[in-house]
Each structure stands twice: as structure tokens, then as C-alpha cells.
Amino acid sequence: MDLYSAARRYAKPHPITRNGGPRSLRIADHGLIGDGQTAALVGVDGSIDWLCFPRFDSPAVFAAVLDPQRGGSTSVAPSADNYDSLQAYDPDTNVLETLFTVPGQGVVRLTDYMPWNNDPRASIHEVHRRIECRSGEVEMEALFDPRFGYGARVPRIEIAEHGVRAHTPQGESLVGVLDCDVKWKPRPEGGVRTRFSLRADETAWFILSWDAPTPEPISSYRPFEQLRTTRHHWREWARQLNYDGPYRHHVMRSALVLKLMIHAPTGAMVAAPTTSLPEWLGGGRNWDYRYTWTRDTAMGIRAANRIGYGQEARDFFHFVRDALTANPELQVMYSIDGAPVPDEHVLGHLAGHRGALPVRIGNGARDQLQLDTAGALLDAAVLYEHTGGNIGLRAWRPLRHVVNTVAQNWQQPDHGIWEPRSGVRHNVHSKLMSWLALERGQQLAMRFGDNVIGRQWGEASSLLRSEVLDNGFDPTGKHFVSVYGGDDVDAALLALPLDRVLPRGDRRIDATIDAVRNRLGDGAFLHRYRAEDGVGGDEGAFLLCGFWLSEALARTGRLAEAQEVFVAHAEASNHLGLLSEEIDPSSGELLGNFPQAFSHLGLINAALGIDRVLRQRDEAPSLGEPE
Numbered sequence: 001m002d003l004y005s006a007a008r009r010y011a012k013p014h015p016i017t018r019n020g021g022p023r024s025l026r027i028a029d030h031g032l033i034g035d036g037q038t039a040a041l042v043g044v045d046g047s048i049d050w051l052c053f054p055r056f057d058s059p060a061v062f063a064a065v066l067d068p069q070r071g072g073s074t075s076v077a078p079s080a081d082n083y084d085s086l087q088a089y090d091p092d093t094n095v096l097e098t099l100f101t102v103p104g105q106g107v108v109r110l111t112d113y114m115p116w117n118n119d120p121r122a123s124i125h126e127v128h129r130r131i132e133c134r135s136g137e138v139e140m141e142a143l144f145d146p147r148f149g150y151g152a153r154v155p156r157i158e159i160a161e162h163g164v165r166a167h168t169p170q171g172e173s174l175v176g177v178l179d180c181d182v183k184w185k186p187r188p189e190g191g192v193r194t195r196f197s198l199r200a201d202e203t204a205w206f207i208l209s210w211d212a213p214t215p216e217p218i219s220s221y222r223p224f225e226q227l228r229t230t231r232h233h234w235r236e237w238a239r240q241l242n243y244d245g246p247y248r249h250h251v252m253r254s255a256l257v258l259k260l261m262i263h264a265p266t267g268a269m270v271a272a273p274t275t276s277l278p279e280w281l282g283g284g285r286n287w288d289y290r291y292t293w294t295r296d297t298a299m300g301i302r303a304a305n306r307i308g309y310g311q312e313a314r315d316f317f318h319f320v321r322d323a324l325t326a327n328p329e330l331q332v333m334y335s336i337d338g339a340p341v342p343d344e345h346v347l348g349h350l351a352g353h354r355g356a357l358p359v360r361i362g363n364g365a366r367d368q369l370q371l372d373t374a375g376a377l378l379d380a381a382v383l384y385e386h387t388g389g390n391i392g393l394r395a396w397r398p399l400r401h402v403v404n405t406v407a408q409n410w411q412q413p414d415h416g417i418w419e420p421r422s423g424v425r426h427n428v429h430s431k432l433m434s435w436l437a438l439e440r441g442q443q444l445a446m447r448f449g450d451n452v453i454g455r456q457w458g459e460a461s462s463l464l465r466s467e468v469l470d471n472g473f474d475p476t477g478k479h480f481v482s483v484y485g486g487d488d489v490d491a492a493l494l495a496l497p498l499d500r501v502l503p504r505g506d507r508r509i510d511a512t513i514d515a516v517r518n519r520l521g522d523g524a525f526l527h528r529y530r531a532e533d534g535v536g537g538d539e540g541a542f543l544l545c546g547f548w549l550s551e552a553l554a555r556t557g558r559l560a561e562a563q564e565v566f567v568a569h570a571e572a573s574n575h576l577g578l579l580s581e582e583i584d585p586s587s588g589e590l591l592g593n594f595p596q597a598f599s600h601l602g603l604i605n606a607a608l609g610i611d612r613v614l615r616q617r618d619e620a621p622s623l624g625e626p627e
Contacts, residue, residue: 013084013101014044014575016077024068024354025049027277028574028590031087031096032257035114036264037123039273041065041594042096042112044085044575046077047143053174053210054125056263056270056336057290061146061174061210066276066359067350069189072147074176076110076129076206078102079141079195087575093234094256095227096576099134106136108198115226117233120264125210128223133198140198142206144176144184145191150347150361157192159184163215164192175209179218242308245611250570253577254600255307258300261597263336266322267315268292269300270336272581272593278356279582279592283537286352288361289593291341293333294320295373295417296598298380303601305384306608313384317391320377324398330377330405332370333363341366368415369424372492374406375433378440385447396448403441404453407460410434417492422534426484428472429492432501435464465501479511482529489516490529491545494552513552520545522585524568540582540591543569547602551609559613566606579603 014029030041030049038058041050049065052058063071077083078100086099095113102108111130116123131140146166148155155166155174163177164184182194198204205223237259243251262269275288297316305313323338324330333341344362352359381391381399391399416427438461445454471484480498482490494516498509520527525541526549546569553562573579574590579599581592 013086016045016083016085018081025065026589027065027353027580027592027594028578030065030574030578030594031089031098031112031576032260032273032578032595033094033096033112033114033127034260034273035116035123035125036118036120036260036262037125038114039260040112040114040127041274042098043075044087044098045075046085046098046100046110047073047075048112048127048208049073050274051127052273052290054123056261056273059149060151061148061172063147063151063350065274066353067151070147070350071151072145072191073143074145074208075141075143076131077141078105078108079139080105089253089256089576090231092238092252092256093231094260095231095234100138102136102138105138106200107134108132108138108140109134111227113227113230116230118237118264123264126221126226127208128221128226129206129208130223130227131198131204131206133200133202135200137197137199139195140204141193141195142178142182143187143191143193145187146174147190148172150350150359152347152349154190157186159192160215162217165212165215173211173213175212175215176206177209177215177218177221178204178206180204240308243608243611245607245614247566247570247607247610250573250577251307251604251607254579254603255304255309257578257595257600258304258597258604259309259312261300261595262312262315263292264315266337267312267317267319268334268336268338269297269316269597271296271598272596274593275361276356276359277353277580277591277593279539280537280584281354281356281591283356283539284358285535285537285539286356286358286360287365287593288344288363289596290336291333291363291366292319292336293373294330295332295370295376296601298373298376299605300597300601302376302380302383303604303608305380305387305389307604310384310387310389313380313389317381317384317389317395321391321395321398324401328398328401330374330402331366332368332373333366364421365415365419368419369412370416370419371406371410371412371414371430372417372427372433374402375436375440378403378437378444382440382443385444391444393448396444399444400441400448400450400453403437403445403457406434406437406441407457410438410460410464418490418528418533420533420535422532425482426471427492428468428480428482428484429490429496431464431468431472432496435461435468435501436497438464468501473508474515477508479508479515482531488529488531489519490531491516491520491526491542491548492528494545494548498552499555510556513549513556517549524565525572525583525585541585542582543572543579543596543599544581544602547599547606550606551602554606554609554613557613559610559617562606562610562613566603566610569606570603 064073
């Protein structure tokens with residue numbers, strides 16, 4: 001499959017058939033829209049199946065992706081029993097278009113977006129849906145069935161002059177306004193629905209507004225102006241992309257996805273905008289990812305900064321500064337406002353995505369020790385400074401404390417990047433990321449005039465590197481392993497700067513790559529590890545790990561292999577170019593929370609790694625950034 005076939009492949013339509021039973025879209029059958037404070041999953045059949053208002057981590061008002069009967073949803077779609085759906089993003093925007101083709105009737109285009117202008121103060125907590133008949137005459141159906149509190153609270157729905165309003169005694173309120181001459185009717189199973197017809201060139205709007213006291217006339221929401229403004233600002237943001245390599249289409253979409261997952265008021269990036277989408281259908285690996293992992297966000301911001309998005313890096317370091325000012329001990333994860341992540345518990349009233357239980361909110365991994373986190377953070381800080389940013393003394397003080405903590409604790413075992421629930425170990429990835437934190441910390445210390453402590457960190461980094469070289473290899477000494485004294489490998493070894501720990505060209509680097517690929521490979525994809533982790537149950541192959549493999553192959557000069565792996569993983573995206581956390585290697589079905597920041601930042605870094613080698617091969621100037 002050639003490089004550019006992805007764009008053409010997205011033109012494949014989805015056949016939609018109503019069979020009278022509960023809807024059951026796959027994870028991949030959705031697009032994402034957002035406003036910098038929350039995001040919604042929009043199905044290929046015109047449904048909004050997931051939306052938390054007003055923030056990413058607020059209780060969901062639509063959660064049909066986790067339970068089609070009790071979760072709640074809203075939709076705009078043809079009333080016909082059979083039709084085709086074609087989804088695509090308006091180029092260089094997060095405005096989503098769904099084209100419905102109804103046999104014997106005509107064609108309707110649904111445009112979905114949340115008003116956005118890159119101002120963290122400007123979110124109005126609305127979803128705008130434009131319904132435009134392109135040809136013929138099509139009968140449409142609109143559904144409004146919110147369920148508050150993750151489906152636990154069925155609201156009272158009032159039909160008013162200009163629309164409908166759902167509200168609960170707890171003060172939750174959601175308004176729906178459809179600018180057609182319609183009559184909303186209650187459904188026996190909950191919510192209200194209505195039908196209306198549109199002829200060629202006729203347009204209607206359906207608007208959802210959070211916490212509104214009453215439905216207003218459609219003109220009050222100024223939807224035409226909001227759509228034009230939203231498109232303009234997305235395209236203005238997209239023009240900042242500083243990447244002209246061969247995978248620009250994929251990199252651009254990944255950048256836009258990552259931007260949708262940044263909480264604009266604080267600069268924190270959620271790992272994914274969803275919870276409990278299963279890593280294996282029928283398994284129990286269902287987690288809440290609507291929080292900001294320091295490691296994930298630092299890596300995501302590093303990727304964004306490498307392709308020209310310095311504002312996002314600046315905002316993230318302000319978030320870290322403020323979080324560490326409130327509590328100087330670096331946390332594995334934070335809520336998007338810097339507060340502690342809630343306790344993990346199960347929502348027993350939801351059936352789970354396609355029956356996958358449990359449904360969880362909160363995250364128990366918040367209390368783990370993950371020593372690699374500091375390395376990702378300090379690495380992002382050095383790149384930010386290198387590309388023209390300035391973290392400032394106020395941010396350096398808490399970062400200095402972070403590096404000191406690493407210097408004092410790197411000898412401890414930890415849980416590591418994969419968050420097992422089977423206890424702590426001496427993870428090689430954590431050790432080398434601690435080494436990276438000390439090395440990067442030394443570089444920053446010298447810039448701030450902290451020469452004494454910088455030299456101390458340099459000595460500690462040398463000691464740590466020596467320890468890893470003594471204890472981090474398999475019994476034959478040929479390749480790195482997951483833990484001291486072990487023989488297993490894990491895919492996180494691919495993310496390490498092995499060519500800086502070992503001399504360039506050292507055979508143990510290639511041997512480590514090959515060991516990971518041979519033991520963890522599954523077709524074109526990689527599992528993250530094979531060891532028991534205390535969770536139980538199967539999981540898919542980890543998409544980020546495949547991009548790590550591609551980048552590692554590129555760094556070691558294995559360009560053809562790197563490109564082959566990259567294309568296989570980029571082409572694993574859904575019809576819109578969105579990636580989840582994992583994939584079923586046998587079927588290609590996307591698994592896990594969706595879309596996943598880790599996967600998209602891995603794509604960007606792998607594309608940049610390949611482009612670096614292509615430039616060097618063509619004798620172009622180096623990108624000039626830290627290795």
C-alpha cells in the first residue's frame with residue numbers, strides 16, 4: 001500500500017442498517033470534535049455517543065458508547081432503514097462532516113463542530129450540527145436523550161417553543177434547539193424524537209447548549225458565524241505545522257487530534273477523552289484516561305513542539321509549575337486542573353462497550369511510583385528551551401526539586417511505565433529515564449547557574465548509567481532486558497536513547513530492537529510485554545510501541561524497515577485517521593480508549609525520525625535539535 005492511499009481509503013462508505021435492536025458501533029466508527037475543554041464522539045450514523053460537560057472529566061451526559069440503552073445519546077440521521085454514511089474532516093480543521101446517501105431519496109450532509117477559537121476563556125459549551133440537503137428530498141430523524149451522571153440520572157424533559165430542555169433536581173441542564181417546524185414526541189424508552197424533511201439546498205441547525213436556562217431561537221446562537229469562525233481558527237492553527245516530510249497528512253491529523261485533547265485553561269493534555277473502552281473485548285482492562293499523565297503530556301508536548309507548536313509547550317510548563325508549586329512532589333497523573341485524580345471505582349449500572357466490564361471512573365494508578373516520569377518531563381523542558389522557549393526561574397525551582405528527588409530515589413524499584421498491579425521491580429526503562437532526567441537536569445542547571453548541583457547530578461547520571469550497563473542485559477550480554485536479572489523484554493526499551501547510552505553502532509542496540517520485535521511481534525504489530533502484570537486477561541497490540549519500533553529502526557539506519565512499520569501503523573487508523581490505544585492484530589479492530597494521545601504522539605515522532613534520516617541521506621541540514 002503506497003504512502004498516499006490513506007487519504008483515498010477514507011472515502012470508503014459505511015453502510016448503516018436499522019434492525020430494530022440496540023445500536024452497537026465499534027470504537028473506530030466515530031470521529032471526534034471538541035472545544036478545548038471537552039470532546040464528543042460522533043458516530044458514522046450521526047449519533048453523539050460520548051460527551052462530558054463541561055470538562056473532559058465531568059460526568060457524561062451522553063454515554064451510549066458504554067451502554068446504548070442506559071448511557072444516553074443524541075442523533076441526527078435519515079429515518080430510512082438503510083443508507084450509506086461517509087465521514088471526513090474539513091481539511092486542516094476539527095470540523096467533522098458526515099454525508100448520508102439514502103437510496104430513492106437523496107443526499108444530506110451533516111456538519112458537526114464545537115465553537116472554538118483557541119482562546120481558553122472562550123468556550124461556550126455548545127455542539128452545533130448543520131443539516132444540509134444536497135439533493136433530492138430526505139426525511140430525517142432527530143433524537144434528544146441525555147442521561148446525566150454517566151447514565152445514572154434520567155432527566156425531566158420539557159418541550160418549549162424553541163426546543164427542548166433536559167434537567168435534573170441536581171441542577172444539571174442541557175438544551176436542544178432544532179430550527180424546523182417540528183413536534184417533539186416522547187419515546188417509551190426515554191428521551192424525545194422528531195422527524196422532518198429537507199429538500200435540495202435546504203438547511204437546518206440542531207444545537208446543544210449546556211447549562212442553559214431555556215431554549216432560544218436558533219439565530220441567538222449565531223451558528224453560521226460560529227462555523228465560519230471555527231473553521232478559520234482551526235486552519236490558522238494548522239498553518240503553524242512545521243513538517244514537510246512525506247507523511248504530512250498523518251502528522252497534520254495527529255497534531256489536530258492532540259490539540260483536541262489539551263484542556264485549554266490549564267495546558268494539560270488528557271491521555272484520551274474517554275473511559276473504559278476495552279483493551280480486549282470481554283476483558284477487564286478498562287480504564288479511565290480522562291486525566292493528564294505527566295509522562296504522556298510531556299511526550300505529547302515534546303512532539304508538538306518539534307513540529308512548531310510552542311504555545312502548547314509553554315502552557316504545559318505553566319501547568320507543571322503551578323501543580324508543583326501546590327505540591328512539590330511530582331505526581332504520575334493529575335486532574336486537568338492540577339488537582340488529585342479521583343479514587344477509582346466501578347459504575348455498576350452501565351453494561352460496558354459491547355458488554356466489556358467493568359466501567360471505571362477515577363484511576364488507581366495515581367498512587368504508583370513511576371520513576372520514568374521525570375525523564376520525560378526534563379527531556380521536554382530541554383527541547384522547549386532549545387527551540388526558543390524559556391521556562392523561567394519560577395518553573396525551574398520546582399523542576400530542580402524533581403531532579404533532586406530522582407537523584408535520591410533512582411536506586412529504588414518502581415512500577416514503571418506500563419502500570420502493572422503486581423508490584424515494583426527494577427525496571428530498566430525507568431532506570432534509563434532517570435538517567436535522562438539527571439542528564440537533562442544537569443544541562444538546565446548550568447543554564448541557571450546552579451553549577452554545583454549540576455555537577456552532582458552529572459556524577460549521579462554516570463553512576464546510574466554504569467549500573468544499568470552492569471545489570472540491564474540478558475545473561476548472554478547481547479541485549480537489554482525489562483528488569484534487572486531477568487530475560488524478558490518489553491517494548492519500552494525501544495523508546496530509550498540507546499545510541500546515547502551505548503556507542504553509536506554498538507551491536508547491542510540492534511540486538512535489543514530485534515529481541516523486542518521477535519518476542520513481542522504479532523504480524524505487523526507489537527505487544528508491549530508478555531509478562532504477568534497482576535491485571536489478568538488479554539489485550540491487543542500497543543500502537544505506540546509500533547511507532548517506537550519505526551523510530552528506533554530509523555535511528556539505526558534501517559530506513560526501509562522503519563517506513564514499512566510506520567505505514568502499517570498509520571494505516572491502522574480509522575476512516576478519519578484516528579488511532580486508539582491498541583489493535584487486534586488478527587482483525588485490525590481498534591481497541592482501548594479513543595482517540596489515544598500516546599498513539600498520535602508516537603506517529604509524529606516516528607515520522608520526524610524517518611524524515612531526519614531522509615534529510616541526512618539527501619545531504620540536507622540537520623533538524624538541529626537534541627537527540
